[in-house]
Amino acid sequence: MIIPAFAQNSTLTVPQLKKDFKVFRGILEEMHAGIYWYSSKAEMDQAFDQVAQALNKSMTEQAFFQKLASITAKIKCGHTWIATSKPLRKHLWEHNKLMPVQVKIVQNKMYCFTNVSDNQALKPGNEILQINHLKVDSLIKLMNYYSPGDGYIDQARVTRVQRYFPYFYTLYIDQPSQYQITFLNKQKQKQTITLAAEPLQKVLPKRERKRIPLIQLKFIKNPKVAVLKVIGFDNWKIGKKKYKFKRVLEQCFAKIDSAKVDNLIIDVRNNHGGVEKFGMALHAYLTDKPFHFYKGMYFRNKRTKYRRYTSTSWLTYQLYKIALKFDKLNDSTYALKSDDNMDLYHRAGQSFKGKVYVLINRESYSTTGDFAAMTHYKKLATFVGTETAGGYYGNTSDYEFEVKLPNSKIRVGVPLCRYETNIPMDKKLFGRGTIPHHRVEPTMEDILNKRDVALEYTLQLIKKIQTK
Structure with missing residues (x-):
């Protein structure tokens, strides 16, 4: 799984990036029992090499994290997870704001599931066509690109990501103060509205976990x-x-x-x-x-x-x-x-x-x-x-x-x-x-x-x- 997180976006130097990447690649190649089960060694080598070549200038932890996440997803193993550093995660939970809409993906279409914003024009069940500059088909491709899951079961990956889509958008796409959403209203007419980002506590309020028989x-x-x-x-x-x-x-x-x-x-x-x-x-x-x-x-x-x-x-x-x-x-x-x-x-x-x-x-x-x-x-x-x-x-x-990279703490x-x-x-x-x-x-x-x-x-x- 991907554990969503975003934080004060510290900048890593080239030597720091290369050191972290050496540890990341080294332990995956050395110990991950399924690294070549669904992706060949040639495919994984290409993915590793592409990221290695991109580490020629300093970059933020978030940008580095995204590159590593694309590799963990390439392994196609649902039990392989990656998480940002704790300071980055803390910043997300305490300071950042998220898209105020939870979504459901049904047959490769995205629908509004909940909307906690003040603007209730977007209602549960409305089909979403575009969020800011990205159409839904592009969003679904990104969900598959960054999300781990077993084998070639792409729709299962999307199903897992939809549970925390506001986090996913923040971590992998953008952190805007507003979200422009185009959707089909009840009359099946296109409509575009702008929603302000909202605090985590409003988007996903804490609920007491009820213990139930398994x-x-x-x-x-x-x-x-x-x-x-x-x-x-x-x-x-x-x-x-x-x-x-x-x-x-x-x-x-x-x-x-x-x-x-x-x-x-x-x-x-x-x-x-x-x-x-x-x-x-x-x-x-x-x-x-x-x-x-x-x-x-x-x-x-x-x-x-x-x-x-x-x-x-x-x-x-x-x-x-x-x-x-x-x-x-x-x-x-x-x-x-x-x-x-x-x-x-x-x-x-x-x-x-x-x-x-x-x-x-x-x-x-x-x-x-x-x-x-x-x-x-x-x-x-x-x-x-x-x-x-x-x-x-x-x-x-x-x-x-559980590996902690020495510089980024990813x-x-x-x-x-x-x-x-x-x-x-x-x-x-x-x-x-x-x-x-x-x-x-x-x-x-x-x-x-x-x-x-x-x-x-x-x-x-x-x-x-x-x-x-």
């Missing part, structure tokens, strides 16, 4: 179906009470079994992942056969000469080198010899025997993407929604190094392990997420009306099958 089960009578919503693959806590994911999951399937339902809908939309073992646990309720979820876990290197620029202590680093045992496949690939995530997984007890449907979208990611891919490949469910953000063949995550998250799902390679699917059998995407009107079109479609599908 697993939720409900039953629908007509048609008779169980709906299991999994919000995250983690244990959780509400108040003082702690909940264990696997225990709650077991209780839910016991209730499903007692209810004697023939149809189960598993909703993993907007689930950004979590513990790999918990993804396996859910998958295990859909099959009686033992399985290997991952066929391998791969590292690029066993050690790095850039450890001193990371937040990893010397002791932790030594333990990392001692504890992890590898088989060397070649000079740049080390296969982890053993890990719980590669063990044969089998759950005692019967699996669900009815018809399974899985709801997915462009925010089904990481462990969720792996669960969806394995369940899809084994034909254990019918998938409804939009393509997942998590790659079909796994992801690069965990064992992360931080970079470098994942060290490439998880490969236990799925035979199909070139047509490489770089894609799990693609649903039934593509169902809400319109902007559906979003504003909070209409769950994917669930509605699935219930109608079940009814149709039952009446045959």
Whole structure:
């Protein structure tokens, strides 16, 4: 992910820029396990070299950050993140003003979602055509250019960025005091208005985060179906009470079994992942056969000469080198010899025997993407929604190094392990997420009306099958 931030824009000298870039490039090339998974070495070398050649004069931290962000995006790994220095970020949160409009991207069109300015001519649901000097198609291209995400799933990148689009605009495009926005009004006529930038507290007011169960089960009578919503693959806590994911999951399937339902809908939309073992646990309720979820876990290197620029202590680093045992496949690939995530997984007890449907979208990611891919490949469910953000063949995550560049203090998250799902390679699917059998995407009107079109479609599908 990109962590948006902007601050007092300190200027870096050429030697400072080159030193930071050497560390940045060095640790990515040395340790990032997925650096050449979706972009070839030649493509990455070209991207690195272009930036290196541009470091021939002093530049602000913001300008330098933008160049580095274009490279992290080029890796096409959703777990690789980059953040500005803390002083720069502090300036954004405390002093800067943002565009007073939150947006939604639907089928490559941009719509107003909220407008907190005094000028309410731009209303939720109005299609935005242009912001200042940039048309929407150019804005979407920039969102893809700077934003990391797995493989070639561009629409998932845009979906992630839209959540903090006012930050994105400030960090990558401009920091104007006013925003000239051209849009289509209710009568579908072009209209242009000028909105003043507003403080962060007004654009995105702080809201108390409500703790909710990460697993939720409900039953629908007509048609008779169980709906299991999994919000995250983690244990959780509400108040003082702690909940264990696997225990709650077991209780839910016991209730499903007692209810004697023939149809189960598993909703993993907007689930950004979590513990790999918990993804396996859910998958295990859909099959009686033992399985290997991952066929391998791969590292690029066993050690790095850039450890001193990371937040990893010397002791932790030594333990990392001692504890992890590898088989060397070649000079740049080390296969982890053993890990719980590669063990044969089998759950005692019967699996669900009815018809399974899985709801997915462009925010089904990481462990969720792996669960969806394995369940899809084994034909254990019918998938409804939009393509997942998590790659079909796994992801690069965990064992992360957090790097702080010595001069700019820009931080970079470098994942060290490439998880490969236990799925035979199909070139047509490489770089894609799990693609649903039934593509169902809400319109902007559906979003504003909070209409769950994917669930509605699935219930109608079940009814149709039952009446045959």
